[in-house]
Amino acid sequence: MAMAFHPLAASRVRLGPFFPAAAAAAPSASSVAAHHHPHHRRRFSAIVATAAASATAITEFDFKAYMGERAATVNRALDAAIPEGEPPKALHDAMRYALLAGGKRVRPALCLAACGVAGGREAWALAPAAAVEMVHTMSLVHDDLPCMDDDDLRRGKPTCHVVYGEPIAVLAGDALLSLAFHHMASIGSYPPDVDPDKHPARVVRAIGELARCIGSEGLVAGQVVDLEMTGTSEIVPLERLEYIHLHKTAALLEASVVIGAIIGGATDEQIERLRNYARSIGLLFQVVDDILDVTKSSEELGKTAGKDLASDKTTYPKLLGLDKSREFAEKLLSDATEQLAGFDKEKAAPLLHLAYYIAHRQN
């Protein structure tokens, strides 16, 4: 049942070809993304032409500024959410260390952007955006533990348990997880212009989405299966690899988008389209991660590179080869952007560019 999370993805890979839609479309307009990645010009043009916005609208959207402003806003919210220096000091220090370590704040940006595309003010989703980052950080802190992935380096810095010890790292994770729900449920976390009649029901639904993506249908399930695979010399079948990624990575990206959409007042039909968008970019995120692990240095990534190879971990490049992995990434990008057709072009621009960014990020 849980395997049906993204039922089409595995069969897509097996069936190929990977991006018929993009290949069939005519190369025409240019775009910011194409400009940054000339070898993808034709594919991006096709996606832009078929799915989202005029070339003019695309070039006018300043993605870097958008992300910078959202990251700054979310960082302020995260900073304000955890008291500094108050007892228990070690706990608050560890929570702040893990949460404010930088990071690109992709999940919060997705949450805010989805609220916007659904017709809400992005500020309505600031608390949920902070919450998804808290959940993400919690999963990193616990996954890095010595009894799990035993990782010493994260976002270019020593991991939480290296600095604060194992007990505090476990507890800081627990505290971040509960803080996420506290933040979501606090009236004070939302601006005064949210609809007081509809808001509580939306919050309950959004909390349900967040909770579902963490446990045995999400992050935790992915980590459990990932741990089972690690250290065995057998080759992991593609379905199993996809199960891990859909749970460990895609589930929270999906929740980020869907939560934003719910808070923004999306219809059920809009929520489902945005959910499909998010599932595709979720898997895309992990395929790109696997590619970066074999093509980039630790310095470029801010975490240990080549770790997947060294640990005999099954990855997309190992199963499909690097070229086919890149083609699969393109196919997922195309699937994602197709789901944005039908939304207001200007409002959909952030989600469109987030998809490009996830596909073509360099770390």
Place this chain on the structure above:
Amino acid sequence: MAMAFHPLAASRVRLGPFFPAAAAAAPSASSVAAHHHPHHRRRFSAIVATAAASATAITEFDFKAYMGERAATVNRALDAAIPEGEPPKALHDAMRYALLAGGKRVRPALCLAACGVAGGREAWALAPAAAVEMVHTMSLVHDDLPCMDDDDLRRGKPTCHVVYGEPIAVLAGDALLSLAFHHMASIGSYPPDVDPDKHPARVVRAIGELARCIGSEGLVAGQVVDLEMTGTSEIVPLERLEYIHLHKTAALLEASVVIGAIIGGATDEQIERLRNYARSIGLLFQVVDDILDVTKSSEELGKTAGKDLASDKTTYPKLLGLDKSREFAEKLLSDATEQLAGFDKEKAAPLLHLAYYIAHRQN
């Protein structure tokens, strides 16, 4: 600031005498509780006479049957909440092992009873009652970890990490925590007769209460300070001991009661009285736990007895002596039951008897 959680308790102990109200009242009626504990007859009679119900109502209330029925109902809800045999199997097995290990289900009973005293149907609070037990279990699983309290025995059985290994125990705890919120937020968890207009706002408020009692204002904070104290030979001051217990134990008992009250439709003033009741029985719970640790065997407790003494842990008996600890327990019981005056006597009977039970349990 967090120290102000139960600001009066520490000063009460220092100031003494411990139960002036009970001592001043005249011994009169008998009660089930007094019957079970003849040496407390006078005090209980006094409490019963001043605070809650006629002797008739008290004797008519079958506490054992009440608790047995609630535990059976909650156990069914918990059993249904986690699929058996579905992947990831190890995770679900570990969650079920920890959650369905027995236990007295005191927190769920408090939640259900508070819903009833607030005027709701107890069934409205079944999902929140299951949720507080999930949170409780999660905190036990994480606190028992080798890097924390390193406990091998819990509820008479090997602890979760002993059976399933450390990584699964960490992850099962995370999954139980998120499942608690998922359960609270799922519409399907509530019976159809809840008020559809008021229900979502109540659920949001209740989720906020649950989230607050877990993290750096609750369970986790208590565990952090407890860990800091463990292994040091210095005597822990009473304020610090109380901080630990109010966070590690009382916070979730308080949340259990308050959540039930909110779901049951309590007024703000009723919620505050029930909150005060819960804070008193929360501290009471821990004082009694400390007393039992020095007066009972491992077999009677279903967990390692004498552990506090062996580990040089500061306890109420160590700080105050056994007699003064028992007197403090009586004072807290009296404080708790006083808060129930003003509620419907029949509806308040379960909470009254839960207070007696917590004061006079033998394991």
